[in-house]
Amino acid sequence: MSAIFRRRQGAVATESGTSGPARVDARTKNLTKRLRPGDVAVIDHEDIDRVSAEALVACRPVAVLNAARSTSGRYPNLGPEIIVEAGIHLVDDLGSAVMSLKDGQHLVVEGGEVRSGGTLLAAGEVQDPESVAAAMTAARDGLSTQLEAFAANTMDYVQREKDVLLDGIGSPDIRTRFEGRHALVVVRGYHYKEDLAILRSYIRDYRPLLVGVDGGADAIIEAGYSPDMIVGDMDSVSDSALRSGAEIVVHAYRDGRAPGRRRVEDLGVEHVAFPATGTSEDVAMLIADDLGAELIVAVGTHNTLVEFLDKGRSGMASTFLTRLRVGSKLIDAKGVSQLYRTRISSWQLALLALAGLLALFVALAATNVGQTIFGLSGAWWDDLVNFFRSLVGLAPSAPTT
Known part of the structure; x- marks a missing residue:
């Protein structure tokens, strides 16, 4: 690519830069599956959320090049701060054309400028602790607008889905028996690895049913356990997890469309398609509640307004209302770690x-x-x-x- 895409105001050049092969993907969660230390991550992710940032940092790229703005000002997202604090070079607002870079193409990043073979390809805005802090301060002013929109969406959801809130979602045709047992619902979200480690004694003593929400099933396996059920649209769970013997519940839309059905059918895995509004983690909790789980312990799920906004979709109102419905049974993993102690201590x-x-x-x-x-x-x-x-x-x- 020989043309300069466009030069952003605020782009700077430094005497020494970073370099590495480009790894390009518009979906950050897909990119992190193949991103390796020393690579240059090229993404198109407005308002980088905390989970995506932590996944990027764990891959240890030398730089993150974002076609979009890492903080748009809608709300104070924590992603840019996490990336910058990890010492990773973050360049923002490079423009959508940067996504046409070839995977594996060698890039040199100097300040806000991106070069390949001596040719300037794009220029953006370098993010540092000062610029990130300023953006976060400005974004907090936008929270009131987001809160109003969230509240309006919540009321709309109540009107459309009041049968779910009052009467439940109805019992799907599944074989897993929740009645009288604890259910541990695992989402690959905030600090899920630490939460699972904290719960090791609890899992050993109470033997809860382990429910993985999409990639949460892989998190359960990585922690040394076997999932009893996997719920989701199957876009971020591995083939090995789907073949682990867990019961598969494909989250479908209300009209019956199930994007994840084709994948499990191609794998030859027995499954149940279940139409329901909301997110997959909502469906997992509502299934556990409807089928008589005594307690629902959540790992990596969303609890705060910023976490809801991190998901970047209006459907998160269902997550808020789901917690109202199952609230008497629901406890966050961190709460369990504070309240629960193994019956016999090591000493x-x-x-x-x-x-x-x-x-x-x-x-x-x-x-x-x-x-x-x-x-x-x-x-x-x-x-x-x-x-x-x-x-x-x-x-x-x-x-x-």
């Missing part, structure tokens, strides 16, 4: 083992058999010590009495 187990050994020692010492065992043990120990002393040329030690 109690150690103390119990020590007390048992002491009791055994006293009991043996009080019997002729025990005294004989101790005598033989002492002789064996003397032989072992003398063997090693002989290896280094020392005289044998006195026998143990």
Whole structure:
């Protein structure tokens, strides 16, 4: 590509830059599946959310080039701050033409300028801690507008889906039995890895049903468990997870269209298509609630207004209302970690083992058999010590009495 796309005001050049092969994808979550350390990530992601930013940082690219604005001003999204704090070079507002860069093309990024083979391809705005902080301050002023729109959308959803809120979604034809059990719903969202690690004792003691929402199924497997059910439109879950033996519930639209159905059919995996409004995590929680789960523990799900806005779609009103419906059963994973403690702590187990050994020692010492065992043990120990002393040329030690 020889033409300069366009030069942004505020683009700067530095004496030293970063370079690496381009990895290009308009969908950040798809890009992170093949992004490697040392690559240059090229994305088209307005208002980079926290989850996407953390996924990018985990891949350790040398730079992130964004065709769009990383913060549009709609709300204070945390993504740019996470990327910049990780020391990754972030360039914004490069224009949509940058998405036509070839995957693997070697790029050199100097300040806000992107070059290949000495040719200037695009120029954008470099983000640093100061510019990110200023953008966040300005974006907070836009929260009131977003809150009003969110409230209006919520009321509209209540009018359209009041049967769901009052009567439930109806029981889908599934084999998994939730009645009287805990359900752990895992979404690949905020700090899901840390939450699953915190819940290890809880999972061991209570053995909840493990429900993965799309990529959440892979998160369950990565943590060393097997999902009981996978719910979603199947756009971010791996083939191996779909073949893991978990029950598959394909989230469909109200009109019956199910974009994920083709994929599971191609894999030959048995599944159930379930039409419902809202997000897949909403559907997972409503299924667990409708089928009698005693408690629903959420990992990586959305709880705050900023998290809802991070999803960037009006349908998040359903997430808010779903939590109102299942609220009496729903608890966030971090709440479990604070309220729940394993029934027997590690120091109690150690103390119990020590007390048992002491009791055994006293009991043996009080019997002729025990005294004989101790005598033989002492002789064996003397032989072992003398063997090693002989290896280094020392005289044998006195026998143990």
